[in-house]
Amino acid sequence: MKGSTKISLFALLVAIASFGRDCCYHNEINLLTERINSLEYQPKVHFINGLKINQVYIDPEKTSIKSRELKQSKSGEIYLAVSVNMDISIKYSIKVTNVGNKLAKIAGIFSAGPPTDENIPIELILSKADTITDFDPYFDYELLPDAGDTITITQNINVAISEEHNITIHLLLYYENELGNLYDSYFVAQYEVRDMVISNDGKMDIPLESHMVLRNQRQTTRIYSKKQKEKLRDRITAFEKE
Numbered sequence: 001m002k003g004s005t006k007i008s009l010f011a012l013l014v015a016i017a018s019f020g021r022d023c024c025y026h027n028e029i030n031l032l033t034e035r036i037n038s039l040e041y042q043p044k045v046h047f048i049n050g051l052k053i054n055q056v057y058i059d060p061e062k063t064s065i066k067s068r069e070l071k072q073s074k075s076g077e078i079y080l081a082v083s084v085n086m087d088i089s090i091k092y093s094i095k096v097t098n099v100g101n102k103l104a105k106i107a108g109i110f111s112a113g114p115p116t117d118e119n120i121p122i123e124l125i126l127s128k129a130d131t132i133t134d135f136d137p138y139f140d141y142e143l144l145p146d147a148g149d150t151i152t153i154t155q156n157i158n159v160a161i162s163e164e165h166n167i168t169i170h171l172l173l174y175y176e177n178e179l180g181n182l183y184d185s186y187f188v189a190q191y192e193v194r195d196m197v198i199s200n201d202g203k204m205d206i207p208l209e210s211h212m213v214l215r216n217q218r219q220t221t222r223i224y225s226k227k228q229k230e231k232l233r234d235r236i237t238a239f240e241k242e
Contacts, residue, residue: 038177038181038183038223039223041102041177041178041179041181042100042102042177042181042183042223043098043100043102043103043104043143043145043175043177043183044098044099044100044104044185044221045096045097045098045099045100045104045106045143045173045175045183045185045221046096046097046098046099046185046219047094047095047096047171047173047185047187047219048095048096048097048150049094049095050094050189050214050217051092051093051094051169051189051217052092052093052094053090053091053092053209053212054091054092054093054154055090055091055209056088056089056090056091056208056209056212057088057089057090057091058086058087058088058089058208059087071163073164086160086161087158088113088158088159088160088161088167088208089156089157089158089159090113090156090157090158090159090167090169091154091155091156092154092155092157092169093152093153093154093155094152094153094171094187095150095151095152095153096143096150096151096153096173096185097143097147097149097150098143098144098145098146098147098148098149099146099147100145100146101145101146102145102177102178103142103143103144103145103177103178104142104143104145104175104176104177104183105141105142105175105176105177105178106141106142106143106151106173106175107174107175107176108136108173108174108236109136109153109155109171109172109173109174110170110171110172110174111136111155111157111169111170111171111172112157112169112170113157113158113159113160113167113168113169113170114160114168114170115160115161115162115163115166115167115168116162116168117166117168117188117190117216119170119186119188119220120170120172136153136155143175153173157169161193164192165192165193165194166190166191166192166193166215167190167191167193167212168188168189168190168191169188169189169190169191170186170187170188171186171187171188172184172185172186172187173185173186173187174224174232181223181224182223182224182228182229182232183221183222183223183224184221184222184224185219185220185221186219186220186221186222187217187218187219188217188218188219189214189216189217190214190215190216190217191212191213191214191215192212192213192215193208193211193212193213194211194213
């Protein structure tokens with residue numbers, strides 16, 4: 001009797017181990033299938049022709065100089081770093097098209113204007129960090145494949161100006177394919193504000209857009225997992241409640 005009990009217990013343990021392996025194998029197959037479908041049915045939404053700066057607004061009542069200091073750039077040049085308290089709002093527009101061969105369902109766009117051109121980590125975008133300044137939904141927009149059509153996105157965004165007089169705009173457009181796989185296209189444009197004259201009392205010559213010169217711009221794309229997609233949905237829900 002004891003022998004049969006041991007055999008039954010051993011068979012149960014083997015069955016549990018086998019079931020665990022089957023579950024792991026099933027999960028791996030699901031993840032692999034998800035990844036293959038994401039790649040095979042990937043739309044590719046691109047920002048085209050760069051940003052168009054329509055208007056720059058500076059609140060003169062909120063403009064002041066925090067500090068002036070001589071600093072050395074990475075290239076060895078000496079420059080006057082002027083730290084300015086400045087409330088800047090930019091109205092821009094940009095066109096997007098789908099250069100992939102699958103339909104893209106546009107869902108929304110995040111925008112931010114921190115004083116850096118380094119990519120904002122996805123963890124910050126998915127959190128409630130203050131780095132992301134705005135979110136606009138673009139539900140029900142679809143982009144046909146093979147650059148069949150374009151849409152123009154227009155937004156107002158608050159931006160910061162760095163000590164080196166740079167203004168950077170970050171855009172993250174997210175969209176789905178017809179299977180519900182989630183993607184994003186990330187666009188960064190950095191402008192140098194040249195010959196900006198700031199008086200001792202913090203006043204400056206405007207319009208600022210006439211002094212903005214494009215330094216660099218780039219864009220990348222990314223595929224989301226189902227878990228990241230769920231986090232993004234939670235982030236959007238949080239934005240709508242804020």
